[in-house]
Amino acid sequence: xxxxxxxxxxxxxxxxxxxxxxxxxxxxxxxxxxxxxxxxxxxxxxxxxxxxxxxxxxxxxxxxxxxxxxxxxxxxxxxxxxxxxxxxxxxxxxxxxxxxxxxxxxxxxxxxxxxxxxxxxxxxxxxxxxxxxxxxxxxxxxxxxxxxxxxxxxxxxxxxxxxxxxxxxxxxxxxxxxxxxxxxxxxxxxxxxxxxxxxxxxxxxxxxxxxxxxxxxxxxxxxxxxxxxxxxxxxxxxxxxxxxxxxxxxxxxxxxxxxxxxxxxxxxxxxxxxxxxxxxxxxxxxxxxxxxxxxxxxxxxxxxxxxxxxxxxxxxxxxxxxxxxxxxxxxxxxxxxxxxxxxxxxxxxxxxxxxxxxxxxxxxxxxxxxxxxxxxxxxxxxxxxxxxxxxxxxxxxxxxxxxxxxxxxxxxxxxxxxxxxxxxxxxxxxxxxxxxxxxxxxxxxxxxxxxxxxxxxxxxxxxxxxxxxxxxxxxxxxxxxxxxxxxxxxxxxxxxxxxxxxxxxxxxxxxxxxxxxxxxxxxxxxxxxxxxxxxxxxxxxx
RNA sequence: GCGCCCGUAGCUCAGUGGACAGAGCAACGGCCUUCUAAGCCGUCGGCCGGAGGUUCGAAUCCUCCCGGGCGUACCA
Numbered sequence: 001x002x003x004x005x006x007x008x009x010x011x012x013x014x015x016x017x018x019x020x021x022x023x024x025x026x027x028x029x030x031x032x033x034x035x036x037x038x039x040x041x042x043x044x045x046x047x048x049x050x051x052x053x054x055x056x057x058x059x060x061x062x063x064x065x066x067x068x069x070x071x072x073x074x075x076x077x078x079x080x081x082x083x084x085x086x087x088x089x090x091x092x093x094x095x096x097x098x099x100x101x102x103x104x105x106x107x108x109x110x111x112x113x114x115x116x117x118x119x120x121x122x123x124x125x126x127x128x129x130x131x132x133x134x135x136x137x138x139x140x141x142x143x144x145x146x147x148x149x150x151x152x153x154x155x156x157x158x159x160x161x162x163x164x165x166x167x168x169x170x171x172x173x174x175x176x177x178x179x180x181x182x183x184x185x186x187x188x189x190x191x192x193x194x195x196x197x198x199x200x201x202x203x204x205x206x207x208x209x210x211x212x213x214x215x216x217x218x219x220x221x222x223x224x225x226x227x228x229x230x231x232x233x234x235x236x237x238x239x240x241x242x243x244x245x246x247x248x249x250x251x252x253x254x255x256x257x258x259x260x261x262x263x264x265x266x267x268x269x270x271x272x273x274x275x276x277x278x279x280x281x282x283x284x285x286x287x288x289x290x291x292x293x294x295x296x297x298x299x300x301x302x303x304x305x306x307x308x309x310x311x312x313x314x315x316x317x318x319x320x321x322x323x324x325x326x327x328x329x330x331x332x333x334x335x336x337x338x339x340x341x342x343x344x345x346x347x348x349x350x351x352x353x354x355x356x357x358x359x360x361x362x363x364x365x366x367x368x369x370x371x372x373x374x375x376x377x378x379x380x381x382x383x384x385x386x387x388x389x390x391x392x393x394x395x396x397x398x399x400x401x402x403x404x405x406x407x408x409x410x411x412x413x414x415x416x417x418x419x420x421x422x423x424x425x426x427x428x429x430x431x432x433x434x435x436x437x438x439x440x441x442x443x444x445x446x447x448x449x450x451x452x453x454x455x456x457x458x459x460x461x462x463x464x465x466x467x468x469x470x471x472x473x474x475x476x477x478x479x480x481x482x483x484x485x486x487x488x489x490x491x492x493x494x495x496x497x498x499x500x501x502x503x504x505x506x507x508x509x510x511x512x513x514x515x516x517x518x519x520x521x522x523x524x525x526x527x528x529x530x531x532x533x534x535x536x537x538x539x540x541x542x
Numbered sequence: 543g544c545g546c547c548c549g550u551a552g553c554u555c556a557g558u559g560g561a562c563a564g565a566g567c568a569a570c571g572g573c574c575u576u577c578u579a580a581g582c583c584g585u586c587g588g589c590c591g592g593a594g595g596u597u598c599g600a601a602u603c604c605u606c607c608c609g610g611g612c613g614u615a616c617c618a
Contacts, residue, residue: 031561040560043598053598076561077598122618164618189617279616290545290614297616304618329612332546358547358611363554400555403547405611407554412567421566423580435577487556487565494565501573501582542580 013063020048035081042078053078090451092467096522104470106149114150118326120157123230127237127381136397138326139243143533144477169222175200263310272344289340355480357402364410391536395422428493429527433540446518453515489530
């Protein structure tokens with residue numbers, strides 16, 4: 001990569017001045033007259049050197065005149081502007097072409113194992129548009145980390161036990177009785193969605209009036225019936241979005257295998273719990289948590305947090321080096337308590353990480369609405385995906401930074417279907433494919449082509465953008481910020497379309513044409529890799 | 543009250559220490575005998591919520607204030 005090799009040259013120059021250490025920063029210039037790259041090293045190092053920035057720059061510049069630079073200038077208060085020799089930029093393109101689909105990726109597994117847990121919505125209803133954001137966020141993060149060289153496991157945790165499921169079962173049963181003409185109310189805090197009526201109908205056909213009362217056998221039957229059907233619905237919702245999981249984990253397994261009890265024992269051993277008011281509490285506050293929380297209620301039932309701690313112990317025991325939990329911003333207290341529990345258990349601080357995102361609101365016309373599964377007020381992820389397509393949903397969900405609220409404008413998403421960043425990016429890939437189709441066999445062996453004919457500012461700019469791709473991938477992964485890749489790809493498409501409009505590839509003289517075909521091959525590689533990571537389709541024609 | 547997040551162009555949002563603040567949409571005006579016009583080019587549009595502070599330099603870091611979201615359960 002250009003940036004890192006330039007940074008190391010600057011570091012060497014700095015060291016040879018025999019001054020106290022300084023942080024070397026290099027960044028792509030945002031204006032042509034500032035060269036290809038700029039550094040603020042003289043500004044940062046002035047204090048350490050005891051020299052005014054421009055004086056310091058004057059000492060540095062002569063040391064830089066060898067190597068990749070055609071020209072080095074001092075500008076403004078003490079910036080160093082670096083102009084690269086074209087051959088150096090050409091070499092960067094060559095690397096893209098030679099790496100092919102490995103460009104921007106490391107070998108799988110060399111960075112260790114990583115589990116990403118996401119969505120993990122309770123099986124109490126179909127996924128909503130809100131879950132869609134988390135689904136895409138988690139999926140793309142997983143792809144990013146895979147590209148970085150981690151062995152990634154995508155996992156979904158089903159809370160298929162507990163109070164919410166009991167309420168769900170009772171709500172379902174009430175719907176079922178209503179089908180027999182009885183007046184039944186949905187329990188306080190229960191579920192009102194239409195999907196329960198559909199399930200109730202199926203069950204009515206199956207068992208007729210075998211469960212007139214909500215007794216223990218009925219509760220068990222309706223719990224199982226509801227959970228198993230809704231789990232399948234959720235899995236299908238995700239498949240339609242192109243999101244796949246390596247493992248579906250059930251809370252009930254933790255109870256059955258005694259891991260919840262064992263987790264409590266481990267916390268007790270390490271003095272992380274205490275009793276108060278008949279309940280057992282986690283000593284979270286002393287361990288960096290926001291506040292102490294109940295683990296075992298006074299009636300003996302474990303809380304969600306208790307079970308989740310057991311789940312995280314299980315993750316650790318499975319040998320993951322790191323785990324990332326993708327969660328909504330409403331789980332703040334839970335997160336700090338989990339972290340506290342991990343500290344009590346003595347796990348490494350970097351083991352558990354949270355990728356937190358804000359919510360999605362739906363805008364339709366002038367109305368903006370939050371969603372609530374319980375109130376039955378939501379837009380199904382499936383309906384949205386079926387209507388506007390997987391690629392568009394995925395891109396919209398990922399294009400905003402996670403910590404910002406995402407306003408999903410339904411009308412825009414529908415109406416924009418012909419004038420949409422998604423198609424804009426895919427169209428760039430398509431245009432390249434089209435040129436290669438027309439070029440035929442002349443486009444072979446581009447790894448060996450002489451790239452010297454590439455000399456327009458647009459061409460050199462495109463290559464520098466390609467060169468940035470690996471850094472974008474790692475930045476997006478490490479910062480839990482897939483929107484950086486989405487934005488990068490869109491900018492690259494913009495730059496390509498502009499280039500396409502101003503220069504021709506086919507029909508120019510042979511040397512130039514081959515060099516431009518090589519550039520297109522590099523571009524196509526990066527478009528393909530980006531779209532792959534974003535989980536979008538890669539059309540050859542549109 | 544306390545904690546976390548957000549506040550940038552009419553709208554939706556990028557930009558988190560660098561040199562005149564960017565894009566898309568919307569509005570207006572150009573460009574198809576040439577590799578797909580699902581495109582390109584141009585114009586219009588912003589005291590970066592407000593006030594202080596740190597810094598050679600602040601949309602970006604710190605403090606306070608205002609506005610919005612979420613949380614502050616023996617819910618999940």
